[in-house]
Amino acid sequence: MLAATIDHYGQQALSLRQMPMPTMQPGDVLVKIHAASLNPIDFKTMAGDLKMLLPYTMPLIIGSDFAGEIIKVGPRVHQFQVGDKVYGRVQKNRIGTFAEYIAVDPADIAIMPKNLSYETAAAVPLVGLTAYQALTDYMHVQKGDKLLVQAGSGGIGTFTLQLAKTLGVYTATTTSAKNVDLVRELGANEVIDYHQTDFTQVLQNYDYVFDTLGGDNLAKAFQILKPGGQVVSLSGLPDPEFAKDYGLNIFKRLGLYVLTTKLRRLAKQAKVRYRFLFMQPSGRQLAAITQLIEAGKIKPVIDRVVPFENSQEALDYAKSGRARGKIILKIT
Template sequence: MEEFILTHTMKAALITHYKQAFPSIEQVVIPKIGATDVLVKVVAASINPIDLKTKDGGLKMLLKYNMPLVLGSDFAGIITQVGEKVTAFNVGDPVYGRVQKNRIGTFAEYIAVDHNDIARKPRNLSFEEAAAIPLVGLTSYQALHDIMKIKPGQKVLIQAGSGGIGTIAIQIAKMLGAYVTTTTSAKNFALVKSLGADQVIDYKTEKFQDKLSDYDYVFDTQGGKILEDAFKIIKPGGKVVSISGLPNARFAKEYQLPLWKKLIFALITSRLSALEKAAKAEYIFLFMKPSGAELEILRTAIEANKIKPVIDRVLPFAAIEEAFRYSKSGRAKGKIILKINEIAE
């Protein structure tokens, strides 16, 4: 069964070259679906740091894209077509998801996505709220649950607690029973404490490495010197998981990258490797993987009111330049959402 679409084209926000100032909204062909895909009418999509990095060519070492390239990584919307091998979803189902990295393009009126990468939208969230979850939710869950395997009472530092990742990571860490410390500015203390943070450090006036010690885990979202300082507070046998640091040799091996890339990553992460060895800890670069199954886990937690999205603002699709500009400023509390299609909920 499928919805009849009157036109073969749609609006989409794309770039024609890396380092383009902002994506432009153009008319493109609606994507065709494969046997295991669904076509989703995108109601809302969220802006993520990876979108800015992709636009500027920051992921060229890891991912190769052809131009023009429609940007956007996660979404919430309504299924309008299903592939012949799809049995778990039907036309009309409200869903949310994070597309595979080689199939990005959620800043568009329609997106074709494998049914294994989506889940039903949480019943207690609007489409805009649901769109705030997939990328940051999966990233946080995979860092805290899959990699760290947090046990109740263990201590974790989550950097930048008021950001898109931080606001969800704090909640997931508390759901897993952790003692959570986070960094943010004083004006955001009330927000992160409301999400469950046990200890808050004002990064503008305090150095976390001077106040903390013997931590089981650090979830780094900053990279650079902040990542390096994480090894000063980690206990032997602990883990530092980063989404903003550099891929290391372990990452290159896991993703079966060619030898020359393995050598490059080993060279550029030699300092991190030395810090890792000195601290007797483990450094892991996380490149999040889409997972409909884990989105189902998050949906259950959301419907049980254990996790809630934090949204800074919702902007119309036509204001994508403003959305990108604001995202780049780093001032957002929670997520920035683009409203793509108007529907009656």
């Protein structure tokens, strides 16, 4: 099968090559992939940023989420059948969706929304689950809560704004001037042009911040929260609760235990909580997202669809940070 791979960490360019067909376990399904989406975790994986936490064998097929058709089911699989159109975010130790086929655990997939194409459905799993888990599992948002979503025009931002709207949450977001109309259409109640305005100067007494940027933006997020509020970050440093899940030794080996002191201090001073989100695949939660999409409450936002043979072009564009919504690879 054709796949987009790397041979070593730090490799800048994807290599399209023939790779062996996936090996199925008795509890797996084999999916013919029609489309996959690009995500920041793909760049981090290629760079080796996660290699101590998620070591991989080379050559490595890149890619984390997909949409496709089941062509074979293992003998222990009963909830899916050949011909089902499915989408999902694979486990972190089983990545490889930039390929024509993948073997996947049925627990990590769901039936595609009936009103979406393969290309549009492929835009959903990673960003959809990330937004869903941030708002429901970490923040436990309630109707009327106030939430800042950083980078509202990006893949995660566009989905989070729509999901927050369905939950009755008041949202503010940061974006550039050219994307103001887009994020308002998606449900943002307040929009800050980050080129012109520092969000800390106009926002206060917020319940939650969903940080997708890290750095100074994360450090400043604590300033706008009311006591008891919470910052949930994708781009910050892991917290002690993350260390419990993945092992304190890993936490120390990554050199992060000391580095989180600043974030813990900022949280303590503001009398708020800080959580690091490491999204988990979930077919059950994807099924809930499917219902929202089929009801017309959430619509994936796609910047462009790129042929598989031009995957490097898609990767370079994704790294530029200029995309409005998701970038999709059309595999087959």
